[in-house]
Amino acid sequence: MTGDDLTKDELLSRFLQLEQRVEELEQENKRKDEKIDQLQEQLDQKDERIEELETRLRKYENPHTPPSKRRSATDESPTAQDDEDDDVRTDGGTPGRNEGHDPEWRTVADPDEVVEVTCECCPECGEHFDESAGVSPRLVEEIPDPQPPEITQYNRHHYGCDSCGTQTVASHPDCPGEGQFGVNVIAQAALSRYDHRLPYRKIADRFDQLHGLELSGASAWHATERAARAGRCEYEQIRRQIQEAEIVHVDETGIKRDGDQAWIWTFRTDEHTLYAVRESRGSDVPAEVLGEDFAGTIVCDGWTAYPAFSSTLQRCWAHILREAEDAAEDYEDAKPIYRTLRQMYVGLQAWLETDPSTRERAQMHRSSQNGLRSLAERSVADEPVATLLGKIEGGIDHWLTFVGEPAVSPTNNAAENALREPVVLRKIIGTLRNDRGMFVHETLLSLLATWRQQGRNPYEELKRVVKSNEMVSRTHAVPAVEPSG
Template identity: 45%
Template sequence: MHQDEIIKQLQEQNEQLKLENELLKARVSEIEPLKAKIRELEARLAQYENSHTPPSLRRGRNRKKDRDTNNKGKPGQKVGHKGVTRPYVAPDKQVEVTMDRCPDCGAELGSPFRIDSKIVEEIPEPQPIMVTEYKIAHYKCPCCQKEVAAKDPSCPQEGKFGNNVIALATIFKYEDRLPHRKIHDAMMRLYRLKISPATILDLTRRAADAIQPEYDAILRKIRRAPILYVDETGIHVQGEKHWIWTFTTPSETFFVIRKSRGMKVLMEVLTRRFKGIIVCDGWKPYARFTNCIQRCWAHLLRESKDIAEKFEEAIPLHNALKELYDLLTKALENDPPPEVRRYLCHLAREALRNWISKEYSIEKVQKFIGKINNGFSYWFTFVIHPGVEPTNNRAERALRPQVVLRKILGTLRNEKGTSIHERIMTTLATWGQRGLDCLQMLTAKLAS
């Protein structure tokens, strides 16, 4: 081939390569923003789905009915299942349902040969509001010369709405989780009562003032509790991040909303005189506040499972933790005596120490081992002390209504609304735990 032709061919190839290079650069410039967007979305997803996310809240999970492809059973109740029938209630009135003539031929029917009984439960039609005028007598005490006004339990000390209205509006908002506009609609539909959203807020404030002594009494019981389940979750006040804390026992639940997630909230609520055991997650302020702690095994097993799904060397560790937890909970079912509990605790500590002393090569597994080791003194409190639960599920359940309300409310508007929220949610949650009728209890507190 002639030298000029070779040079020409090389120049053409060079131009072709330059063109392909420019195309590749253009494609890379298009791909890089996509990669950045993917990284951003993965980071956002990690806030909602991580080792601390309960399995019931994980998105896109395979449900049991989708996974169990071999199940050929029929839906519905299984053979031998004992049904539950709604019990009949005593009727308030009786209605005779009779006919004189046959609807087809018009002949007289005479006396019935059989009478069936059918009890029906019905609600009354929407009732108009009752408007009552109270003529309040005022007196002058002949002894101390003070003016004294007569009182009636059904006459509120403030405003023109009665105790039933205040209590029902409060229950609509905090138990039924209705926004103010929906409460307005419900009051109009049921009672033809027109009430503005601003007034509804003030009614909840009056309810919160009425239950202030109950709120204070619950706080005193929380401070004396021998076992306390504590947790916290984020909530916004005026658009700023705050934390709603729950302190719960089997019969009381106490809420506070604070800007801090640190130890000073524990100091404020429980004070230094608190001598009980706190069941909690691994958040550091708890260990700084007290050394009487039970760390949550549900958090531990969720995190170990998450790591085991990503790294093969963590699978034996997860299986060992799960087996240890199952063995301990089964051994404690019959409430063994103290000496057996101490022996179980000794064996469990040795087993856990054996697993965390092994060599692990992956950094994330090493960090997880560090977490276990940092809380080593707090994993087996439930073994020694009867009544202590191994998980913090009780506090997490107490927070779930708050999470739902958080989604509905978006943000609490001010300090006033925050205080109302704390007092009412504390009292309603505690009454619910005790099996009390919240509407009746709140109406009674307003009348007292």
């Protein structure tokens, strides 16, 4: 049938049908557009959420994050396989000794007392036993019940010299120069705060529960401050030892001082660790702590304060390798850079194990430095990769100090490890209130860390410095504002 054979009514009917179909298609397209808009909105929300999570993740997964803080669980690691296992380590390893390593057993001391545990008759039938058939010894270690405090009154006699008129007050080694708490209380309060990380009110509760000794949180703070003042002379001795060291690892991290930004610095050698809380992150801090005439080598990261203070540096390879690895994950141009840096680092470590001569070290230093310089001169298109190359070039004189100096470490892991304890305490206490809090914080952290490095008992050492140095330490001027517990 042709168009000419259709009647007007039929043509009109077909037109109306087409018009209705067009309207249906328009409605369907409108619904699809609305659906697309909804999906786009959901996608935008998901992108915002991903960006937020990536920002938070960069706190733990960025080039400047040390391995100890990285969340490195893999598909093969226990953290990926079993989320309910509370004993899984955060670094992807498993708890316990490594396979093939001999187990470690506790050393048990000889018994102070031997108790014979006997039985006269059978618990089942009541038959009397004639004699023992054998002995199954069991060593049990127990601590005695906490003892109540000993309260001693010291009647300190006064004397006047008839010859020169000098007034004298007799002293006793067990009588403190101030306050009503003895050496053991002061040492335990300080150790509870900086070793066991207890708030001052919890320290007071502990003394009350274990010993029936009533003191307030403020009293626990004052006892801790007395320990810090007593140990300040030893703190200064540690500083002098570090000033004379040939190699010092230095690092810093943020801390709050009455809510404002401050910094806790660490200076570490093989036998000493010193902390300094300052409101500055500049080169004036190492100049103050180490002295303007410091002649040793500083192992550090890339912070600008270090080259501003000294030209004898060893830049941390762990930092630059992490930055290069991070860039290689996102940019193709960074992959050969990371590969070259890693091969150079691993190769140098293996070569140094051959105990090369001084001349060989100097030759390797020049050769490796030329290799780094050639690497830094590469032309790249991506700005983050160019920034990485700029950092390599900027530290060209400081990456290879360890090649020429056998005692220098290529990484700053020692200083980063030393900052772990202050970081944990920072999460607990939040902020230091004032200068007195800064004084106590840096002093006790330094003493405890150094004593542990040297294999000394922190509690015995605290008692020693409190007992022997309290009279001297009272001459140190400290601010008169009391921090809160």
